[in-house]
Amino acid sequence: MILIIDFGSQYNQLIARRVRELKVYCQIEPPAITAEAIRALRPEGVILSGGPASIYETGSPRLDPAVFGLGVPVLGICYGMQYMVHALGGVVEAASKREYGLADLLVERPEGVLAGLPEKTPCWMSHGDSIKNLPAGFETLARTENTPHAAIACPSRGLYALQFHPEVTHTPKGKLILDNFLGLCRCKKNWNMRSFVKDSVKTIQETVGNEKVILGLSGGVDSSVAAVLIHKAIGDNLHPIFVDNGLLRKNEAARLDQVFRQNLRVPVRMVDAGGQFLDALSGVSDPEQKRKIIGKLFIEVFEAEAAKIGGVEFLAQGTLYPDVIESVSAWGGPSVVIKSHHNVGGLPENMRHKLIEPLKYLFKDEVRKVGEELGLPEDMVWRQPFPGPGLAIRVLGEVTRERLDLLREVDAILIGEIRAAGLYKKLWQSFAVLLPVRSVGIMGDQRTYENAAAIRAVTSKDAMTADWARLPHELLARISNRIINEVRGVNRVVYDISSKPPSTIEWE
Ligand code: XMP
Numbered sequence: 168m169i170l171i172i173d174f175g176s177q178y179n180q181l182i183a184r185r186v187r188e189l190k191v192y193c194q195i196e197p198p199a200i201t202a203e204a205i206r207a208l209r210p211e212g213v214i215l216s217g218g219p220a221s222i223y224e225t226g227s228p229r230l231d232p233a234v235f236g237l238g239v240p241v242l243g244i245c246y247g248m249q250y251m252v253h254a255l256g257g258v259v260e261a262a263s264k265r266e267y268g269l270a271d272l273l274v275e276r277p278e279g280v281l282a283g284l285p286e287k288t289p290c291w292m293s294h295g296d297s298i299k300n301l302p303a304g305f306e307t308l309a310r311t312e313n314t315p316h317a318a319i320a321c322p323s324r325g326l327y328a329l330q331f332h333p334e335v336t337h338t339p340k341g342k343l344i345l346d347n348f349l350g351l352c353r354c355k356k357n358w359n360m361r362s363f364v365k366d367s368v369k370t371i372q373e374t375v376g377n378e379k380v381i382l383g384l385s386g387g388v389d390s391s392v393a394a395v396l397i398h399k400a401i402g403d404n405l406h407p408i409f410v411d412n413g414l415l416r417k418n419e420a421a422r423l424d425q426v427f428r429q430n431l432r433v434p435v436r437m438v439d440a441g442g443q444f445l446d447a448l449s450g451v452s453d454p455e456q457k458r459k460i461i462g463k464l465f466i467e468v469f470e471a472e473a474a475k476i477g478g479v480e481f482l483a484q485g486t487l488y489p490d491v492i493e494s495v496s497a498w499g500g501p502s503v504v505i506k507s508h509h510n511v512g513g514l515p516e517n518m519r520h521k522l523i524e525p526l527k528y529l530f531k532d533e534v535r536k537v538g539e540e541l542g543l544p545e546d547m548v549w550r551q552p553f554p555g556p557g558l559a560i561r562v563l564g565e566v567t568r569e570r571l572d573l574l575r576e577v578d579a580i581l582i583g584e585i586r587a588a589g590l591y592k593k594l595w596q597s598f599a600v601l602l603p604v605r606s607v608g609i610m611g612d613q614r615t616y617e618n619a620a621a622i623r624a625v626t627s628k629d630a631m632t633a634d635w636a637r638l639p640h641e642l643l644a645r646i647s648n649r650i651i652n653e654v655r656g657v658n659r660v661v662y663d664i665s666s667k668p669p670s671t672i673e674w675e
């Protein structure tokens with residue numbers, strides 16, 4: 168494995184992505200990790216990430232310099248380079264000119280991490296500080312116009328450092344550079360999802376033994392994959408609980424039941440709590456209040472069901488790696504990113520169970536591959552995100568059974584057409600919203616005064632920002648025609664052309 172030390176760069180997850188794409192397992196740890204903990208991980212190489220700090224700033228993140236004495240190759244990137252140079256007796260200084268963006272990397276010695284690179288290749292720079300004097304034993308491999316030491320090395324000690332970012336796609340030879348480094352580390356390229364499944368089944372068995380595990384199944388990718396994986400390890404000692412809150416899309420609960428029970432032979436405890444949720448939401452139209460009511464009731468229902476099982480030691484969750492990484496920032500404090508995901512449907516930390524999180528070192532696309540490996544059907548593995556409070560935050564205003572049913576029909580037509588157009592996987596989310604307005608229309612010779620529905624389709628990488636999707640007009644026309652013709656009670660369809668920010672993806 169490769170150990171990545173996170174000095175706080177916005178790109179640190181990309182480093183991990185690239186290393187894993189090259190089929191080598193890697194793990195990200197904060198600079199506060201001790202030398203003993205590093206040794207215990209037995210890394211075959213260490214990558215020091217970039218970061219926003221300046222090495223001479225007080226409080227800038229430091230790592231135990233024992234890392235240079237482990238006898239394994241170390242690659243410093245940007246701040247990681249400056250930290251390496253500083254720790255080994257070289258000199259770093261504020262550059263006269265900040266360098267940001269593309270630069271030409273002029274390769275003087277195409278060897279070590281730069282083996283196989285052409286004389287000139289683009290690289291992505293983002294730094295204020297630069298290397299002034301190299302530590303003893305180091306030599307320069309490449310420069311740019313503004314940066315005399317853009318790539319340096321001390322091959323006898325296996326130390327390499329880059330001022331630019333090989334992990335971003337703007338550095339086209341970046342992946343080759345990282346691959347060269349993995350070669351210098353003599354890493355075996357054996358990280359794939361099949362070996363992940365095999366290893367984690369063993370780990371889960373060792374951790375859980377003969378105890379019982381409960382898991383809140385939402386129908387989303389993460390909890391579904393976690394459930395199947397854990398079931399593979401411990402069989403019916405896993406008790407997945409699915410709370411049907413009555414706020415799901417058309418056929419969703421039935422489909423989940425069918426896939427888990429019949430296809431995968433994983434027995435799921437289905438709790439039909441729709442009536443309870445509707446009662447609790449009666450007369451409520453404020454979005455935040457809806458979320459609070461739903462979140463609280465979900466926990467109550469889940470805990471009551473768990474209590475029926477009895478003697479449960481473990482609670483399983485489908486936590487993913489990005490959530491774990493974001494919670495350990497390089498500065499030891501909260502991460503700079505303000506999360507817009509509202510964790511309704513999450514469980515309280517004080518549930519008296521030990522946690523198991525078998526996906527906590529995986530990225531989303533890796534989880535999808537595990538799902539495929541475990542035989543989950545494509546529509547579940549590639550499901551678009553769906554909010555915990557479900558359709559309650561898409562029926563604007565008061566939530567009633569009638570309005571939920573109306574929205575389900577509208578949404579089913581929309582999703583059907585999006586799938587038929589081959590766009591489902593390309594969109595981050597596509598859904599319908601039932602608006603709290605009625606408008607006048609004409610059908611046949613009759614005046615109508617009915618509901619308006621909005622269609623929302625967005626592209627996004629991580630839901631932090633999103634753009635409205637430029638759906639083809641013909642597709643929008645078909646969606647609108649079908650909804651108005653087939654759903655009694657809707658006589659107008661509008662398309663939402665707002666981006667996030669300043670709008671959000673959901674309307675409530
Ligand atoms: P917004 O509307 O804030 O949504 O742009 C960002 C992403 O989060 C999803 N979302 C939620 N997910 N519980 C969830 O599990 C929630 O309460 C919730 N609210 C929004 C939303 O669908 C989008 O993907």
